[in-house]
Amino acid sequence: MCSVNEATNNVLESAMDRLDNDNRQKDSLDLRNDTAVHDALMRNFDISKSKVQRNRQEAIQAATVYLREPFSKIADTINIDQSTDVRIGHVINITENILLNTQKNELEIQSNKGRDFTNYFPMIDRMHWLAEPCRAERTYLPEPARFVIICHTATDESYTQAENVLMLRLLQTFHIESQGWSDIAYNFCVGCDGNVYEGRGWFIQGSHTLNYNKYAMGIAFIGCFVNKLPPQQSLKACKDLINHGIRIGAISPNYQLLAHSQCRPFQSPGDKLVDEIKTWKNFNPEISVRNPAISFED
Known part of the structure; x- marks a missing residue:
């Protein structure tokens, strides 16, 4: 039995050896085949690459030749050495007369030369603080203002133009919607930014001081000035405004300067500001609520 088994084992080992040898030969053949395929692919790639490169160069040359001819007809070589008026780009040649219609232009631009600025005073006008239009027909003063009444708005002070614009819009809305007036009460306001x-x-009648409106210009400082003064630039702006009003005939040269509190039982324009305007030209200390400057029948 043992000899039979040994013979069988020998046959099996011989068969395995032949199989291993065949596999090694196959692997070697596969490896050679892979190398051959790789080399063939690389050769073909190099050939294709050179063809693509040649084709690309040929295409560029062909395109250059194709484009050069039509462009040469419209754009020849230009020598600009020692030239003073060289223009690159489209040139429009106008061969007919041109008529400009300016009839519908909203703005007319004029030179400042020769213009009269005598009646000009720098201020922020209604349009630039976005005022609403007056809701009733304006009433004009019958004569140059006999009084200039200084008020305050009893609001927060505003030190920038943007804040003052907002404050004026709120004041106008309050005066129209809550007080029932046709517009903001004052003829002018002065901000802590120094602007009027x-x-x-x-020349327009205000709604700032009962019984005095027909005869007075009402100027209000934006803020509350019980314990402090407006900035010096704002005080100066108010004085300059009054002097300008005299120059243009809106304020009588003999006007009387009054604090709002002298005409009405209010704290306006604040104790500090009252003390200040007492030092101004034409201030009348004799006027009070009990001793008005005009009779109520006027």
């Missing part, structure tokens, strides 16, 4: 803001303006 147009209210109702010159």
Whole structure:
């Protein structure tokens, strides 16, 4: 039995050896085949690459030749050495007369030369603080203002133009919607930014001081000045505004300067500001609520 088994084992080992040898030969053949395939692919790639490169160069040359001819007809070589008026780009040649219609232009631009600025005073007008239009027909003063009444708005002070514009819009809305007036009460307002803001303006009757409106210009400082003064630039702007009003005939040269509190039982324009305007030209200390400057029948 043992000899039979040994013979069988020998046959099996011989068969395995032949199989291993065949596999090694196959692997060697596969490896050679892979190398051959790789080499063939690379050769073909190099050939294709060179063809693509040649084709690309040929295409560029062909395109250059194709484009050069039509462009040469419209754009020859230009020598600009020692030239003073060289223009690159489209040139429009106008061969007919041109008529400009300016009839519908909204703005007319004029030179400042020769213009009269005598009646000009720098201020922020109604349009630039976005005022609503007056809701009733304006009433004009019958004569140059006999009084200039200084008020305050009893609001927060505003030190920038943007804040003052907002404050004026709120004041106008309050005066129209809550007080029932046709517009902001004052003829002018002065901000802590040093700007004068147009209210109702010159020659227009305001709603700032009962019984005095027909005869007075009402100027309000934006803020509350019980314990402090407006900035010096704002005080100066108010004085300059009054002097300008005299120059244009809106304020009588003999006007009387009054604090709002002298005409009505209000704290306006604040104790500090009252003390300040007492030092101004034409201030009348004799006027009070009990001793008015005009009779109520006027």
